[in-house]
Amino acid sequence: MAFRATVLTLYPEMFPGPLGVSLAGRALERGDAVVETRQIRDFGRGRHRAVDDTPAGGGAGMVLRADVLADAIDAACDEGDLRPRLLMSPRGRPLTQDLVRELAAGEGALIVCGRFEGVDERIIEGRGLREVSIGDYVLSGGEIAAMVLLDAVIRLLPGVMGNDQSGLHESFETQRLEHPHYTRPAEWEGRTIPPVLTSGDHGAVERWRRAEAERITAERRPDLLARHGRGDSSA
Numbered sequence: 218m219a220f221r222a223t224v225l226t227l228y229p230e231m232f233p234g235p236l237g238v239s240l241a242g243r244a245l246e247r248g249d250a251v252v253e254t255r256q257i258r259d260f261g262r263g264r265h266r267a268v269d270d271t272p273a274g275g276g277a278g279m280v281l282r283a284d285v286l287a288d289a290i291d292a293a294c295d296e297g298d299l300r301p302r303l304l305m306s307p308r309g310r311p312l313t314q315d316l317v318r319e320l321a322a323g324e325g326a327l328i329v330c331g332r333f334e335g336v337d338e339r340i341i342e343g344r345g346l347r348e349v350s351i352g353d354y355v356l357s358g359g360e361i362a363a364m365v366l367l368d369a370v371i372r373l374l375p376g377v378m379g380n381d382q383s384g385l386h387e388s389f390e391t392q393r394l395e396h397p398h399y400t401r402p403a404e405w406e407g408r409t410i411p412p413v414l415t416s417g418d419h420g421a422v423e424r425w426r427r428a429e430a431e432r433i434t435a436e437r438r439p440d441l442l443a444r445h446g447r448g449d450s451s452a
């Protein structure tokens with residue numbers, strides 16, 4: 218069964234967007250993954266199909282109504298739909314490669330995209346939503362965050378990546394940032410390629426790459442080394 222994502226949004230026309238091209242686009246074309254959208258406004262209240270209202274207690278902005286979202290969620294899930302239910306939100310648990318891998322191993326996800334100031338808190342508990350953030354900045358809505366999450370998940374689905382090796386060595390799968398890459402020409406604007414890479418000594422290349430990954434990670438993201446311990450190349 219293909220990975221199936223159901224995205225609840227006020228802007229379904231934003232999808233598949235960038236997921237429609239390149240690696241993810243081909244996965245969608247082949248049917249390895251399905252991304253379907255549901256318009257939250259179809260469940261809005263009154264003549265104007267209102268989906269939001271002013272915050273209880275006063276203040277700026279608008280809040281997505283729990284009853285409207287509940288109807289949208291319930292209509293999108295059959296009974297026995299065991300897919301995780303996510304709410305894209307800057308308040309959420311940070312999206313990590315671990316969570317991406319966990320999602321890619323499952324059947325799919327229901328993804329609620331917030332807008333406005335936020336959603337009525339009661340829907341989070343009432344429908345078991347897991348809040349996920351893609352970083353410490355505020356987007357105007359959850360749609361782009363949902364696309365980021367889906368792009369990361371889709372490329373891990375069986376058969377999608379083509380060259381499975383390229384997944385094994387890349388950043389975060391090894392808990393290290395990537396070593397530098399080079400290709401032809403051998404000299405460009407007076408800059409050359411580190412000689413070890415053209416030496417033909419595969420062992421030396423591997424050691425150089427590990428050392429460079431370690432150095433760049435220590436420089437830019439010492440938190441990754443602290444969290445996961447140092448690799449073999451630290452010896």
Ligand code: ADE
Pocket residue numbers: 305306307331349350351352353354355356357358359362
């Ligand atoms: N919606 C708005 N900002 C967001 C963020 N940083 N992550 C996920 N969803 C969001």
